[in-house]
Amino acid sequence: MPIPACAGSLASPPSRAAFRDGAICDSCPKLAPAHVTDGARKLSSAMDPPESESPPATSSPITSISASAVEDPLSSPYASLNSHCHDLSTLQDLACRGAWRTILDKVARSRSLSLLSRPHEHLIYLTFNVLALVKLRRFADAQQEFETLDDDLGSKQYQFESFPDQYPNNKSGSMVPFALRWLHAHLPFTLGDRQLSLDRLYVLLHFISDTKLSRNRDSVTEISIDLWKKRQTFVINSIVSHHLTLKEFKVCLYLLKSETSKLEDPFMVSKLGYVQMQYGDLEGAKRSFELVEKMVEKSEGGDANLNLNLNLKNLVGRNKALTYLVGKDYVSAVREYEECMERDASDFVAINNKALCLMYLRDLSDSIKVLESALERVPTVALNETLVVNLCSMYELAYVNHADIKKTLSTWIARVAPDDFDTSSDFRHRFPWRPNPTTPTGSLKTECAQPNVKLARFKEGEEERVPWVISDSAKVGGAEEGKGRGRKSVRRSLKEGGGATIAGEELKPTKLIQAMAAAASYSIQPTSRISNQPHPKSLADVGLNSRSLSFASQFQTFSLNLVIVDQCSSVSNFIQYLSCRSLCATRQLHLQGASALVRAEMSSDTVQVDVSLSPRVNSVKPSKTVAITDQATALVQAGVPVIRLAAGEPDFDTPTPIAEAGIKAIREGFTRYTPNAGTLELRTAICHKLKEENGISYTPDQILVSNGAKQSILQAVLAVCSPGDEVIIPAPFWVSYPEMARLADANPVILPTSISENFLLDPKVLESSLTEKSRLLILCSPSNPTGSVYPRKLLEQIAEIVAKHPRLLVMSDEIYEHIIYAPATHTSFASLPGMWDRTLTVNGFSKAFAMTGWRLGYLAGPKHFVSACGKIQSQSTSGASSISQKAAVAALGLGYAGGEAVADMVKAFRERRDVLVKSFGELDGVKISEPQGAFYLFLDFSSYYGLEVDGFGVINGSEALCRYLLDKAQVALVPGDAFGDDTCIRISYAESLTTLQAAVERIKGALVALKPAVAV
Structure with a gap:
C-alpha cells in the first residue's frame, strides 16, 4: 500500500493509524548489536536485520563499534545533515559518539524533508529518535513516540509482506x-x-526464543x-x-543457570x-568463578582478540578480588584490582572497588585519592558516574567541606555526561517522577524553577558551550502524610514502594547525611528551565532555589556499595550491588537523571585551572x-550501636561557673574582637x-x-624551625x-620508647640522636596516648x-x-x-575543664619567641573568641588546679x-603500662x-x-x-563507666576465642 503523501513531511512520528493503513514499517540492514563503552553510548546499533537480507557480520559482545567510514557529521554538521540525511551509518556513528541532540535534529530534518520514502525507514529513524530521547532523559517525549505505535510490535502491520508494493521481492x-x-x-x-517493563522483557524473551531461535535452521545462517x-x-x-x-x-x-547451560558466556557465568x-551460596x-x-x-x-582477552582477564581478576573481599581480605582484593588496572587503566569497576577496599582498610585518604586520580587521568569515554557518586559519598564520610563536594561534582559530572541535557526543550515535563495532575498526595513533587548557567566544556582544543542547570540546596516536597514521621516510618513507606516525604522541608547541608541515613539511595533531579532567562555571570548571581530530593523506592539498610559490573554482555552495563555492613553510615548516591551541581562559567576565554597542591x-x-x-560518629548516626573510645574528649559538661x-x-x-594575644585580663590570670x-x-x-593548644603548637613549630631542621619526637607521640x-x-x-619503661624517653637515646640540625624537642607529660608522666628526676637528666x-x-x-x-x-x-x-610551654582549657568546644589554648615563653608566634597568628586567625576568654x-x-x-x-x-586495667589484665596476651595521667590506655x-x-x-x-x-x-x-607504635592500641576512657564496661565485654568477646600468636 502506498505511503500517504503527508507521511514523509511530518516532523513528528506518524500516527498509529498511518501504520494501520500500511504507511509505515521498518528494517535495518547490516547492523548488529554491540556494546559501546560508557553509559552514554550503549544501544546504538542493536538493530534487527530483515530475514530476507544477508545476515550481518557478527560483532563480539565485548568489542566496541567501529566508527563508520563516512564524513564526520560533527565536523561539518550542515553538510552531513544534508548529504547523509538518509545514511543509517551516519546515525550509528552519531550514536557511537553520544551526539544525541544531533540525532534528534537529523531525524526531525528527515521527517520534515520527506526523505523517508519506505515503511521500514520510519521505524529505523523512530528507533534512533527514541534512543536519543532516552539518553537525554526526555522519557515523556520518548513515550509519546511509542504512542504512535501499537503495543503489540508483532502485529501484521509491521510485517514486510503487508506492503508488497513497497517490497516486491517477496520480503517477509x-x-x-x-x-x-x-x-x-x-x-x-x-x-x-x-x-510493566518486566512483563515486556519476558514477552521479548519469548519472541526471541519461540520466533527467532526455534525456526528451521536450514532457512537461516549460523551467524544469524x-x-x-x-x-x-x-x-x-x-x-x-x-x-x-x-x-x-x-x-x-533459575534464569542464569538456564542461560549458562545453553551458552558458554563467561560474563553470564x-x-x-x-x-x-x-x-549466600x-x-x-x-x-562459577572457577568455570569462568x-x-x-x-x-x-592472538592479537585479533586482544580486547577480548584483556576484558576476560580482568573479569577473572575481578572475580578473584570479589572472593577476597567477601572474606574481608581487603589487602589481597586491592592487589587483584591493581592488576586489573595495570591491564586496563579505564576499568572503572576495578578503580571503584579498589577505592572501597582501601576505605574498609580505614585508609579513607588514599581511597579518595584513587578516585580523584582516576577521574583526572581516565579518558572521558571511560568515565562512569558511579566513580563520581562514590567519591562524593566518601567526601561526606570524611566530612569534607560541602564547597569541595560541589566543586568535585561540577568537574566530574560535566565530564561523565556532557551531552546529557537537551537545550532545545523545556525540562518542566520531562521527568518520570513528575506526578500527574490527578496524583494523590504522597507522591514526590519536582516542579520548581531554576535559572540556567553556561558550562565550559573542552573538546580536543575546541571550546563548546553546554547549558546546564544549577542549584545548591535540596528539598523534599509532597506528602502531607509524611509530616512528623520518623526514620522507621519513612523506611516502611519506601519498602512498600510509597512516596513518603517530608513536605516543605529544606535539606540544608547538615541534614543531607540524615536524609542519606533515612533511605538507601537518593537522586537529585534536574529542575525546570526558564525560557529566555539571562545567564548569570557567576555563582553569586544565581538564585539558589530548592531542588527535588527523590528517595529510591527500593530500600536497603546498609550502604556504600561495591559495584560489580558486567561491562560487556549488557547494553545497559548491568550493575548489581553487594552491600557491606561495616560502613552502615554511608549512603550510595544515585544520579538518576542529571548532575547534582555544576560549575558556572561565562568567560569566553576560560582556561584550565591548575588544581595541584603544594608538596x-x-x-x-x-x-x-x-x-x-568521624567514621564512628557517622555509624552511630546511621543507627549502628558503636561504642566510641577513639576521641580524646572528656564526657563531662563544662562546669557551671x-x-x-x-x-x-x-x-x-x-x-567583639579582642587583642591578637588575648585579653589582658586572661593573660594576667x-x-x-x-x-x-x-x-x-x-x-x-x-x-x-x-x-586551642593545637594552634599554639603549630605556630611555635613554624616560628622556630627552618627548612631542614630536626624536630625530636619521642614515640608514642600525639598524631599531629x-x-x-x-x-x-x-x-x-x-x-622509640618501650612499654617496659612506661614509654618514657631514655636520656641516652636522646643524647645519641641529637645533631647540629636538632632544633626542637617535644615533650608531652602527662602523655597522649600513653598516660605516662615524666618524673622530675628524668626531666632533670633531659635538661x-x-x-x-x-x-x-x-x-x-x-x-x-x-x-x-x-x-x-x-x-x-x-x-x-x-x-x-x-x-615554650603549651597549655589550654579543653581537657581539664571539659571545654573542648570552646577552643582556647595558650603559649608561654620568652618574649621574642612568643612575639614571633603572635605574628603568625595575626596573619591567620587573629585573636581567640572573646566569649571563650571570659x-x-x-x-x-x-x-588551685581547677x-x-x-x-x-x-x-x-x-x-x-x-x-579497665583490671579487666584487660585478665585477658591473655595483653601487655599493660598503667597510665599515671590523662584518660588513655595504650595497650600492647x-x-x-x-x-x-x-x-x-x-x-x-x-x-x-x-x-x-x-x-x-x-x-x-x-x-x-597512628602514634608511632604499631604494637599497641589507644583506648580513651573519657566515657561513662557503664559504657566502658560494655566495651570491655565486647572486646573480650571478640578476642577471647583468639589464641595469642606469641606467648607473653
Missing part, C-alpha cells in the same frame, strides 16, 4: 528492530512502572542464530537486573557467581584520630596560674592566647606532632642534655597537667634550672582507669598479630586489629601506628 518477516523492541520494554522502568543468541543473553541479563533489585534471587538463579554470592559462586577461569583459558587468542601539603597525613572519630561566665559575656555584649601552680614566672606580654614539623619543612626524628646544645629548644605540652593520679606529680619543664629561656578567666578562678570541679572529674577518670596487643580470622583475613597490625574490633565488637579504637 518483522520490520521492527531489536533495539526498538528493547526500548519499548525498558521505557516503562524509566517512567516508574517496573512491573549466533546473533539472536547474544540478544537472548542480553534480554535475560536485563530481566535478571530487575529481579536482582527486588532481591528475587531464586528467579535470577560470572553474573551467576555474583548472584550465588548474594544468595559461596561454594556455588566459587565453582577455565573458559577464559580456552578462549585466549608541603601533600606530605602531611590526615589525622587518624579525627577520621576514626565557666558556662555562666560565657553566657554573661554574651548578654553583656562582650562579643594565666601568669598568676603559672606562678602559683607551676613555679614559672611570666608577664602578660610573654603569653599568647590562641584558638610529626605533621606539624613537616608543615614547617622540618624533619621529624622519632625516638642536662638540652643544655649542651645551644640550638635546641624544648616544647613542653602540658595540656593534661591537671588530670594526674597520685602519687604521680606534674613538673613543668620550664621550672627546671636553666630551662626557662629554652622552653569563660577561661572563670575557669582559672575555680581555685578546684573541686576538676578534682571530681579526675576522681571519675581514675575509677575508670582502674576498672601485638601477641594477636599474625592470626588469620575466618571471614576477616590476617590481623597483621594495630590497624587490622582495630578494624576487626570495629567489625566484630562494634567498638571504635585508634590503632597505635
Whole structure:
C-alpha cells in the first residue's frame, strides 16, 4: 500500500493509524548489536536485520563499534545533515559518539524533508529518535513516540509482506528492530512502572526464543542464530537486573543457570557467581568463578582478540578480588584490582572497588585519592558516574567541606555526561517522577524553577558551550502524610514502594547525611528551565532555589556499595550491588537523571585551572584520630550501636561557673574582637596560674592566647624551625606532632620508647640522636596516648642534655597537667634550672575543664619567641573568641588546679582507669603500662598479630586489629601506628563507666576465642 503523501513531511512520528493503513514499517540492514563503552553510548546499533537480507557480520559482545567510514557529521554538521540525511551509518556513528541532540535534529530534518520514502525507514529513524530521547532523559517525549505505535510490535502491520508494493521481492518477516523492541520494554522502568517493563522483557524473551531461535535452521545462517543468541543473553541479563533489585534471587538463579547451560558466556557465568554470592551460596559462586577461569583459558587468542582477552582477564581478576573481599581480605582484593588496572587503566569497576577496599582498610585518604586520580587521568569515554557518586559519598564520610563536594561534582559530572541535557526543550515535563495532575498526595513533587548557567566544556582544543542547570540546596516536597514521621516510618513507606516525604522541608547541608541515613539511595533531579532567562555571570548571581530530593523506592539498610559490573554482555552495563555492613553510615548516591551541581562559567576565554597542591601539603597525613572519630560518629548516626573510645574528649559538661561566665559575656555584649594575644585580663590570670601552680614566672606580654593548644603548637613549630631542621619526637607521640614539623619543612626524628619503661624517653637515646640540625624537642607529660608522666628526676637528666646544645629548644605540652593520679606529680619543664629561656610551654582549657568546644589554648615563653608566634597568628586567625576568654578567666578562678570541679572529674577518670586495667589484665596476651595521667590506655596487643580470622583475613597490625574490633565488637579504637607504635592500641576512657564496661565485654568477646600468636 502506498505511503500517504503527508507521511514523509511530518516532523513528528506518524500516527498509529498511518501504520494501520500500511504507511509505515521498518528494517535495518547490516547492523548488529554491540556494546559501546560508557553509559552514554550503549544501544546504538542493536538493530534487527530483515530475514530476507544477508545476515550481518557478527560483532563480539565485548568489542566496541567501529566508527563508520563516512564524513564526520560533527565536523561539518550542515553538510552531513544534508548529504547523509538518509545514511543509517551516519546515525550509528552519531550514536557511537553520544551526539544525541544531533540525532534528534537529523531525524526531525528527515521527517520534515520527506526523505523517508519506505515503511521500514520510519521505524529505523523512530528507533534512533527514541534512543536519543532516552539518553537525554526526555522519557515523556520518548513515550509519546511509542504512542504512535501499537503495543503489540508483532502485529501484521509491521510485517514486510503487508506492503508488497513497497517490497516486491517477496520480503517477509518483522520490520521492527531489536533495539526498538528493547526500548519499548525498558521505557516503562524509566517512567516508574517496573512491573510493566518486566512483563515486556519476558514477552521479548519469548519472541526471541519461540520466533527467532526455534525456526528451521536450514532457512537461516549460523551467524544469524549466533546473533539472536547474544540478544537472548542480553534480554535475560536485563530481566535478571530487575529481579536482582527486588532481591528475587531464586528467579535470577533459575534464569542464569538456564542461560549458562545453553551458552558458554563467561560474563553470564560470572553474573551467576555474583548472584550465588548474594544468595549466600559461596561454594556455588566459587565453582562459577572457577568455570569462568577455565573458559577464559580456552578462549585466549592472538592479537585479533586482544580486547577480548584483556576484558576476560580482568573479569577473572575481578572475580578473584570479589572472593577476597567477601572474606574481608581487603589487602589481597586491592592487589587483584591493581592488576586489573595495570591491564586496563579505564576499568572503572576495578578503580571503584579498589577505592572501597582501601576505605574498609580505614585508609579513607588514599581511597579518595584513587578516585580523584582516576577521574583526572581516565579518558572521558571511560568515565562512569558511579566513580563520581562514590567519591562524593566518601567526601561526606570524611566530612569534607560541602564547597569541595560541589566543586568535585561540577568537574566530574560535566565530564561523565556532557551531552546529557537537551537545550532545545523545556525540562518542566520531562521527568518520570513528575506526578500527574490527578496524583494523590504522597507522591514526590519536582516542579520548581531554576535559572540556567553556561558550562565550559573542552573538546580536543575546541571550546563548546553546554547549558546546564544549577542549584545548591535540596528539598523534599509532597506528602502531607509524611509530616512528623520518623526514620522507621519513612523506611516502611519506601519498602512498600510509597512516596513518603517530608513536605516543605529544606535539606540544608547538615541534614543531607540524615536524609542519606533515612533511605538507601537518593537522586537529585534536574529542575525546570526558564525560557529566555539571562545567564548569570557567576555563582553569586544565581538564585539558589530548592531542588527535588527523590528517595529510591527500593530500600536497603546498609550502604556504600561495591559495584560489580558486567561491562560487556549488557547494553545497559548491568550493575548489581553487594552491600557491606561495616560502613552502615554511608549512603550510595544515585544520579538518576542529571548532575547534582555544576560549575558556572561565562568567560569566553576560560582556561584550565591548575588544581595541584603544594608538596608541603601533600606530605602531611590526615589525622587518624579525627577520621576514626568521624567514621564512628557517622555509624552511630546511621543507627549502628558503636561504642566510641577513639576521641580524646572528656564526657563531662563544662562546669557551671565557666558556662555562666560565657553566657554573661554574651548578654553583656562582650562579643567583639579582642587583642591578637588575648585579653589582658586572661593573660594576667594565666601568669598568676603559672606562678602559683607551676613555679614559672611570666608577664602578660610573654603569653599568647590562641584558638586551642593545637594552634599554639603549630605556630611555635613554624616560628622556630627552618627548612631542614630536626624536630625530636619521642614515640608514642600525639598524631599531629610529626605533621606539624613537616608543615614547617622540618624533619621529624622519632625516638622509640618501650612499654617496659612506661614509654618514657631514655636520656641516652636522646643524647645519641641529637645533631647540629636538632632544633626542637617535644615533650608531652602527662602523655597522649600513653598516660605516662615524666618524673622530675628524668626531666632533670633531659635538661642536662638540652643544655649542651645551644640550638635546641624544648616544647613542653602540658595540656593534661591537671588530670594526674597520685602519687604521680606534674613538673613543668620550664621550672627546671636553666630551662626557662629554652622552653615554650603549651597549655589550654579543653581537657581539664571539659571545654573542648570552646577552643582556647595558650603559649608561654620568652618574649621574642612568643612575639614571633603572635605574628603568625595575626596573619591567620587573629585573636581567640572573646566569649571563650571570659569563660577561661572563670575557669582559672575555680581555685588551685581547677578546684573541686576538676578534682571530681579526675576522681571519675581514675575509677575508670582502674576498672579497665583490671579487666584487660585478665585477658591473655595483653601487655599493660598503667597510665599515671590523662584518660588513655595504650595497650600492647601485638601477641594477636599474625592470626588469620575466618571471614576477616590476617590481623597483621594495630590497624587490622582495630578494624576487626570495629567489625566484630562494634567498638571504635585508634590503632597505635597512628602514634608511632604499631604494637599497641589507644583506648580513651573519657566515657561513662557503664559504657566502658560494655566495651570491655565486647572486646573480650571478640578476642577471647583468639589464641595469642606469641606467648607473653
